[in-house]
């Protein structure tokens with residue numbers, strides 16, 4: 001009996017080690033009495049790693065119960081640069097070659113580290129006797145292809161005992177933030193008064209935005225939550241959803257939210273004629289005007305698709321285009337923890353957060369209190385997009 005038990009315990013342990021996907025991230029909700037250090041300990045990670053994956057946490061002393069922390073996958077670790085640190089010391093401490101550290105962290109000048117800088121530090125694996133590429137991948141719980149790619153190896157090896165391999169890690173948050181910055185910054189630079197995807201860091205402010213409504217059930221549910229917490233937000237309305245929802249639009253404005261334009265039929269604006277693009281915006285603008293007496297001046301391009309031509313037309317019609325820098329993917333994932341995992345690691349001072357009040361099966365209203373509580377307890381305030389950006393929400 002005891003032996004049976006021991007075998008089954010071993011099986012469970014082995015399953016945990018071998019069967020748990022190490023890429024998996026998870027949500028930790030802070031309980032009373034917990035500290036960053038106790039939380040990091042309980043997951044076997046460092047405080048640096050915990051903070052590195054939750055960069056919205058700017059006040060480590062304000063870790064209140066209910067605060068949401070995203071625990072990164074087991075192969076991801078971070079290091080916060082301390083006074084006097086050099087890349088060479090960090091390289092030695094973690095046994096990661098300097099060029100690899102510099103490359104992963106986009107460091108051009110290895111002498112220019114700054115205190116508080118958050119570095120991604122890959123984990124290393126030392127090849128043992130009897131290892132093959134396949135067995136290592138299995139042992140680490142990673143894809144063979146990722147292991148080969150990360151280490152510039154061919155499928156036939158060769159590998160040797162004692163060789164140090166980089167454990168592949170996924171840093172989706174960084175990749176996504178980098179991708180957003182790299183793609184959208186040049187557009188924002190070309191159209192500084194027309195195109196925005198985030199605000200400047202300034203006193204911990206973020207803007208919640210909701211697309212594709214109005215919807216009688218979902219918009220009202222979101223409004224109930226925002227009312228309960230006293231949080232203003234910006235709603236990009238879809239014209240095809242407006243008929244029959246004038247009361248919902250009136251409620252939006254009455255409760256201090258900003259109403260904005262998300263087109264009439266949700267087309268890719270890059271494929272439209274000038275006349276079609278104008279009609280897409282004007283139909284919604286007129287419908288909103290009929291209910292509220294306000295003429296929308298902010299728009300969100302469907303799918304975020306724009307080009308220079310589209311932006312020039314938008315500007316000529318008296319509009320500013322508002323993209324986002326943190327995407328909840330609530331419409332796709334419809335799962336509270338996954339939405340938090342998608343969102344929290346990407347939030348920074350000035351973030352524009354993309355959510356939906358249409359076809360999300362209520363995940364949005366359920367996840368909102370946790371996002372609001374977490375950010376507020378860190379000292380963030382919520383503002384409408386026009387205030388975040390210092391522009392007008394409506395035409396004069």
Ligand SMILES: [Zn+2]
Nearest residue numbers: 211212302303
């Ligand atoms: Zn949309």
